Amino acid sequence: MQRTLIQELVKKENKEVLIKGRVVNVRNLGSVVFLIVQDYTGIIQCVLDKKTEVRIGDVVDILGVVKKDDRSKSGFEIQGKKVGITSALLEDLPLDLSKNELELNLTTLLNNRSLTLRHQKIQAIFKLYDILLKSYETVMREEGFTEIKTPKLLGAATEGGANFFQVEYFNKEATLAQSPQFYKQIMVGVFERVFEIGSVFRAEPHFTTRHVNEYISLDAEMGFIDSFEDISQMLNRVLRKIFLLMEKEAKPYLNLYQANLVEVPAEIPSFKLSEIKEIIAKKYGYVVPEGVDIDPKGERLAGQYAKEKLNSDFVFITHYPWSDRPFYSLPDPQNTKETLGFDLIFKGLEIATGGQRIHDYKQLMENMQKKGVKADGMEFYLDTFKFAMPPHGGWGMGSERIIQQILGLKSIKEAVLFPRDVKRLAP
Amino acid sequence: MQRTLIQELVKKENKEVLIKGRVVNVRNLGSVVFLIVQDYTGIIQCVLDKKTEVRIGDVVDILGVVKKDDRSKSGFEIQGKKVGITSALLEDLPLDLSKNELELNLTTLLNNRSLTLRHQKIQAIFKLYDILLKSYETVMREEGFTEIKTPKLLGAATEGGANFFQVEYFNKEATLAQSPQFYKQIMVGVFERVFEIGSVFRAEPHFTTRHVNEYISLDAEMGFIDSFEDISQMLNRVLRKIFLLMEKEAKPYLNLYQANLVEVPAEIPSFKLSEIKEIIAKKYGYVVPEGVDIDPKGERLAGQYAKEKLNSDFVFITHYPWSDRPFYSLPDPQNTKETLGFDLIFKGLEIATGGQRIHDYKQLMENMQKKGVKADGMEFYLDTFKFAMPPHGGWGMGSERIIQQILGLKSIKEAVLFPRDVKRLAP
Numbered sequence: 001m002q003r004t005l006i007q008e009l010v011k012k013e014n015k016e017v018l019i020k021g022r023v024v025n026v027r028n029l030g031s032v033v034f035l036i037v038q039d040y041t042g043i044i045q046c047v048l049d050k051k052t053e054v055r056i057g058d059v060v061d062i063l064g065v066v067k068k069d070d071r072s073k074s075g076f077e078i079q080g081k082k083v084g085i086t087s088a089l090l091e092d093l094p095l096d097l098s099k100n101e102l103e104l105n106l107t108t109l110l111n112n113r114s115l116t117l118r119h120q121k122i123q124a125i126f127k128l129y130d131i132l133l134k135s136y137e138t139v140m141r142e143e144g145f146t147e148i149k150t151p152k153l154l155g156a157a158t159e160g161g162a163n164f165f166q167v168e169y170f171n172k173e174a175t176l177a178q179s180p181q182f183y184k185q186i187m188v189g190v191f192e193r194v195f196e197i198g199s200v201f202r203a204e205p206h207f208t209t210r211h212v213n214e215y216i217s218l219d220a221e222m223g224f225i226d227s228f229e230d231i232s233q234m235l236n237r238v239l240r241k242i243f244l245l246m247e248k249e250a251k252p253y254l255n256l257y258q259a260n261l262v263e264v265p266a267e268i269p270s271f272k273l274s275e276i277k278e279i280i281a282k283k284y285g286y287v288v289p290e291g292v293d294i295d296p297k298g299e300r301l302a303g304q305y306a307k308e309k310l311n312s313d314f315v316f317i318t319h320y321p322w323s324d325r326p327f328y329s330l331p332d333p334q335n336t337k338e339t340l341g342f343d344l345i346f347k348g349l350e351i352a353t354g355g356q357r358i359h360d361y362k363q364l365m366e367n368m369q370k371k372g373v374k375a376d377g378m379e380f381y382l383d384t385f386k387f388a389m390p391p392h393g394g395w396g397m398g399s400e401r402i403i404q405q406i407l408g409l410k411s412i413k414e415a416v417l418f419p420r421d422v423k424r425l426a427p
Numbered sequence: 428m429q430r431t432l433i434q435e436l437v438k439k440e441n442k443e444v445l446i447k448g449r450v451v452n453v454r455n456l457g458s459v460v461f462l463i464v465q466d467y468t469g470i471i472q473c474v475l476d477k478k479t480e481v482r483i484g485d486v487v488d489i490l491g492v493v494k495k496d497d498r499s500k501s502g503f504e505i506q507g508k509k510v511g512i513t514s515a516l517l518e519d520l521p522l523d524l525s526k527n528e529l530e531l532n533l534t535t536l537l538n539n540r541s542l543t544l545r546h547q548k549i550q551a552i553f554k555l556y557d558i559l560l561k562s563y564e565t566v567m568r569e570e571g572f573t574e575i576k577t578p579k580l581l582g583a584a585t586e587g588g589a590n591f592f593q594v595e596y597f598n599k600e601a602t603l604a605q606s607p608q609f610y611k612q613i614m615v616g617v618f619e620r621v622f623e624i625g626s627v628f629r630a631e632p633h634f635t636t637r638h639v640n641e642y643i644s645l646d647a648e649m650g651f652i653d654s655f656e657d658i659s660q661m662l663n664r665v666l667r668k669i670f671l672l673m674e675k676e677a678k679p680y681l682n683l684y685q686a687n688l689v690e691v692p693a694e695i696p697s698f699k700l701s702e703i704k705e706i707i708a709k710k711y712g713y714v715v716p717e718g719v720d721i722d723p724k725g726e727r728l729a730g731q732y733a734k735e736k737l738n739s740d741f742v743f744i745t746h747y748p749w750s751d752r753p754f755y756s757l758p759d760p761q762n763t764k765e766t767l768g769f770d771l772i773f774k775g776l777e778i779a780t781g782g783q784r785i786h787d788y789k790q791l792m793e794n795m796q797k798k799g800v801k802a803d804g805m806e807f808y809l810d811t812f813k814f815a816m817p818p819h820g821g822w823g824m825g826s827e828r829i830i831q832q833i834l835g836l837k838s839i840k841e842a843v844l845f846p847r848d849v850k851r852l853a854p
Binding site: 003020021022039040041057058059086087088089090091093113114115117118123126127129130133134137141144146147148149150151152153154155156165166167168169170172174176183186187189190191192193197198199201203205213214216223224359360361377380381383384386387388389390391399417418419420422425426427 | 430447448449466467468484485486513514515516517518520540541542544545550553554556557560561564568571573574575576577578579580581582583592593594595596597599601603610613614616617618619620624625626628630632640641643650651786787788804807808810811813814815816817818826844845846847849852853854
């Protein structure tokens with residue numbers, strides 16, 4: 001007999017069907033046994049003989065008749081006739097996956113990832129992630145961006161600093177891409193507007209709730225801009241569209257977290273870094289420590305201010321110091337100690353960094369020299385600017401941080417299927 | 428004045444507009460100068476004063492009036508009034524990008540990648556690639572697959588052998604993913620159907636027309652299959668849909684290569700490896716050398732046979748030897764020296780590998796032992812099979828090879844924006 005998918009049961013009232021899936025809950029009422037079964041299209045309750053011996057976690061096929069049942073969510077249940085166990089647990093599950101909340105500490109949650117991912121509430125995180133990816137792909141294409149894929153094995157580090165991983169590449173040394181920066185800029189010279197969804201690798205020794213050492217960056221780069229605000233406005237529009245698109249499908253997953261897709265304002269408020277630091281000092285009595293542009297607490301308070309005063313979950317912070325931004329960042333001609341770029345804060349956490357790039361060859365070479373950056377291995381990138389690049393800029397956005405903030409997850413690691421940190425290379 | 432996009436000119440007949448873009452050709456007729464200008468939405472011809480001094484490659488803005496012109500492809504041209512050079516070439520282009528054919532050897536083509544990518548015919552490759560990505564994303568979702576992103580930094584190699592890259596990961600050794608194999612299988616236990624578009628890394632020392640050391644794999648994995656043919660049939664359907672979707676948008680790019688999107692048969696012909704070897708020996712007098720399952724020449728001839736005899740550009744080769752397939756491949760119970768999997772050949776080149784996996788824990792452990800594969804670092808993967816995995820399988824498909832074969836490119840490196848090979852880490 002052919003398999004019927006759970007979402008198709010609505011068309012099969014009073015018909016005999018064969019469903020296949022995983023048992024996600026079992027309730028034994030003495031006289032009957034209720035099995036809750038999940039396949040990739042939905043969840044259904046099956047009523048079975050009291051002698052049925054099936055465990056939560058088993059993979060089964062169930063032959064039965066589809067009956068209307070107003071008490072059930074889907075409006076239907078299956079009067080089961082026969083259960084076959086396609087694949088049985090060899091050991092008892094070490095976790096109770098049928099509970100509403102797993103209530104595990106992060107280490108246990110991640111160590112048992114292939115099981116904890118099966119929990120309904122954790123599945124929801126990655127269903128939402130799937131919808132985010134789809135929405136980004138859709139919206140970027142609507143805005144005229146071409147999807148590109150650029151190499152992750154590089155001859156030279158793109159972002160400077162020491163936070164890159166080294167790879168033995170035949171008889172050479174390679175580094176893992178910290179960003180697609182050089183390549184997406186080169187591609188502005190080709191397609192004018194490009195986007196990439198790709199892995200980036202950061203050898204940061206931080207062990208925090210907002211860092212992982214490998215993540216998926218939602219990148220974009222666009223040409224013929226008049227100012228860096230063209231970039232922040234595009235990011236604003238893209239996020240607004242994405243959140244609207246996500247809303248359509250995400251409801252059941254958000255509900256499990258009592259979360260809402262907040263509205264992205266038509267115009268996200270924006271402050272210069274120096275302004276917002278003054279504001280949070282005055283308003284919340286918090287002074288960002290010397291030596292950093294802004295710290296996580298400062299970002300949280302900036303987010304709090306935007307929410308309290310401007311009713312926005314998003315806020316742009318602009319004009320970061322020249323000394324803290326990479327060599328390709330465009331200095332503000334009004335004040336060359338600052339750069340024409342931004343971070344985007346969502347509910348108090350930085351989710352994106354962007355800005356205008358230097359597109360003039362001589363200015364780029366001078367800026368590198370001032371910063372003491374050597375050209376070694378990036379000649380191909382620098383030479384591109386001899387051949388007429390339009391004014392341009394773009395952003396890199398942490399996909400997992402968006403999910404973390406939407407759902408209010410304590411750690412970003414909960415928003416990564418198999419996260420990597422200083423101590424974790426498995427699962 | 429605000430910029431008008433080239434695709435919007437059709438609505439602006441006899442109006443004054445400002446367009447921005449790159450000059451892709453210049454023809455000086457003495458009395459007037461014709462500039463061909465490209466932006467991300469199209470290409471337009473501009474007629475300008477004979478004194479206009481602009482070079483191919485310059486980034487310009489042109490103020491002018493939109494005029495009907497039946498001789499031009501778009502039906503319009505711009506009577507230019509004023510040209511501004513937004514960004515000028517600092518050096519003459521080392522290549523003539525206005526020629527129909529670049530006629531460069533592969534090394535020169537790749538060494539000058541940020542310029543050669545600007546050539547119309549090379550742009551077309553990556554426009555087609557963008558359409559392929561979009562189509563894969565769309566079709567996989569239609570078929571109920573959830574998009575996932577899995578780690579590329581691993582504690583253990585997934586495919587065995589020695590062809591993996593090593594990474595210094597803090598104080599440990601990591602390897603770069605040769606495939607998302609372990610993770611996509613685990614995810615079958617969660618979502619039943621998953622797909623991934625991601626980077627894979629192969630430390631193969633080959634220097635050929637069909638290998639690169641980093642590429643984008645189009646992966647899929649699905650549960651509750653009855654046989655490995657469920658996988659090959661799904662791949663068949665997915666490719667058929669993708670080729671139909673691509674056809675709608677790809678025409679202008681295909682035309683530059685005199686290429687067509689061939690029809691993917693409703694049922695791609697399929698041969699056992701042993702059968703097809705006999706056939707090509709008999710028909711073409713070619714005997715595949717001892718010690719390999721099939722070689723590139725064998726694949727070419729298999730493709731030739733499918734085309735000549737069955738009018739198909741695609742052919743499945745199934746039942747590869749147990750000894751040549753990774754430890755997770757399901758042996759054929761009829762003949763355990765063979766596995767229940769396939770390669771897909773497109774126009775004589777392997778573009779995908781797939782098959783059914785072992786889902787039974789004991790069988791997996793026995794198979795590993797027989798193969799002499801050690802469990803080190805993959806316990807998390809193996810343990811998953813103690814907890815009831817459905818029968819499942821999937822494929823990995825080389826995205827760039829599909830493009831190579833559609834366009835008839837001599838080397839796969841032409842289908843990668845910035846390819847990586849044994850000798851190349853830049854650009």
